[in-house]
Amino acid sequence: MEIILALVIGGAFGAVLDRIGASNPNVIGRMLNLTNLKLMKAILLAIGVGSVLMFGGQMLGMVDVGHMSVKTAYLGVFAGGLLLGVGWALAGYCPGTGVVAAGAGRRDAFAFIAGGLLGAAAYMATYPAIKATGLLDAILGGNATLGTVPGTDYPGLTGLPGDTLGIVLGLVFVAVAFVLPERIIRKDTRLPAE
Amino acid sequence: MTLDWKIGGLALGLVFFAAVLLVKPIGVSTQFVILDGVLWDAVDPAVVTQTADGYTATNAYLAKSGGKYAKAVANPLNYSFVFVLAMLAGGAASVWQRGGVGPAERRVPELWRANFGDSPVKRYAAAFAGGFIVLYGARLAGGCTSGHMMSGMMQTAVSGYLFAAGAFAAAVPTALMLYKEEA
Known part of the structure; x- marks a missing residue:
């Protein structure tokens, strides 16, 4: 049963990533150089919609709280995010969208995946040394959520009710998606001033 | 060709919700490690080994968290790995259906x-x-x-x-x- 769900949800995820342009390196480049933020608006809307439905469903007793999986915060999360950001801008792919782009026949996506397999192997080889630096030691409460989510063991960064806060923040994400301009850097800003 | 951001964002949000409703939150990058492990174990079967209560590996990263990565390497037909293979297929089908990406x-x-x-x-x-x-x-x-x-x-x-x-x-x-x- 789980395998069928993997095929259906994974297949839908791949198809949607293609249709919103997330697996197109041109679209990623234009988002990150702030000349076309439509994909950013779609991502913000998606986080908001997912959040409102999940926490709303939990409050109505329709979504199993046990399906949540909150990752631990440590300094390496930020450092790894920085590294991923550089590679994301350079290649135009992140791990999931690189796989989808390979499915689209983009040749550079195969180079990205090959580099990714080597990068993951390099992390496997250096993991003990990284762990010894303390970069992986939990900070900010470890696997914490911003509020305290009822029915979970995740520590709350604040004592606010985590499900209500999740819905409020979800609505904030939706609002930001609508307010964010489609373009921040104007075309003319790089031309010499007259 | 590319969906309007409102429709695309809604569709993406529904996929993330469906995942957490039915199974667990979506994640991808771990599967690069699992594929590395599968390839490595194919070359050197001594890397991942079964123990009395699960799996372990000679590599510290594969062996961490009670050997859960080692277990996935030993049984790659699990939810998370098949999920990423399905992403490839779903993406390919979607691209093909809209006429493909041009050669240039x-x-x-x-x-x-x-x-x-x-x-x-x-x-x-x-x-x-x-x-x-x-x-x-x-x-x-x-x-x-x-x-x-x-x-x-x-x-x-x-x-x-x-x-x-x-x-x-x-x-x-x-x-x-x-x-x-x-x-």
């Missing part, structure tokens, strides 16, 4: 071409280097754009916000430096 674009993407020329070797070298940095970073962070940024922030995870702050703090300046010509 498949060779070198247009924004790259406008800034760095038409050399495929240069582009593939950049994509390879980018892939290396992305996956090293994702494994250091314990997740990627899917697992940390989307699934994490959706669950109000502190780690998701920390990751997104790092990713955009590096990605935006890098892209501003790299892609000065528009295309």
Whole structure:
């Protein structure tokens, strides 16, 4: 049963990533150089919609709280995010969208995946040394959520009710998606001033 | 061809919700480690071994957290690994259904071409280097754009916000430096 769900949800995820342009390196480049933020608006809307439905469903007793999986915060999360950001801008792919782009026949996506397999192997080889630096030691409460989510063991960064806060923040994400301009850097800003 | 951002964002949000409703939050980058492990174990079967109560590995990273990565390497037909294979198939079907990506674009993407020329070797070298940095970073962070940024922030995870702050703090300046010509 789980395998069928993997095929259906994974297949839908791949198809949607293609249709919103997330697996197109041109679209990623234009988002990150702030000349076309439509994909950013779609991502913000998606986080908001997912959040409102999940926490709303939990409050109505329709979504199993046990399906949540909150990752631990440590300094390496930020450092790894920085590294991923550089590679994301350079290649135009992140791990999931690189796989989808390979499915689209983009040749550079195969180079990205090959580099990714080597990068993951390099992390496997250096993991003990990284762990010894303390970069992986939990900070900010470890696997914490911003509020305290009822029915979970995740520590709350604040004592606010985590499900209500999740819905409020979800609505904030939706609002930001609508307010964010489609373009921040104007075309003319790089031309010499007259 | 590309969906309106409102429809696309709604569809993407529904997929992330369906995943957490039915199984668990979406994540991708771990599966690069699992595939590495499968390949490594195929060359050297001594890497992953079964124990009395599960699996372990000679590699400390594969053996961590009670050997859960070692277990996935031993049984790659699990939910998370099949999920990523299905992403490839779903993406391919969607691309094919809308008429495919053109040959010039498949060779070198247009924004790259406008800034760095038409050399495929240069582009593939950049994509390879980018892939290396992305996956090293994702494994250091314990997740990627899917697992940390989307699934994490959706669950109000502190780690998701920390990751997104790092990713955009590096990605935006890098892209501003790299892609000065528009295309």
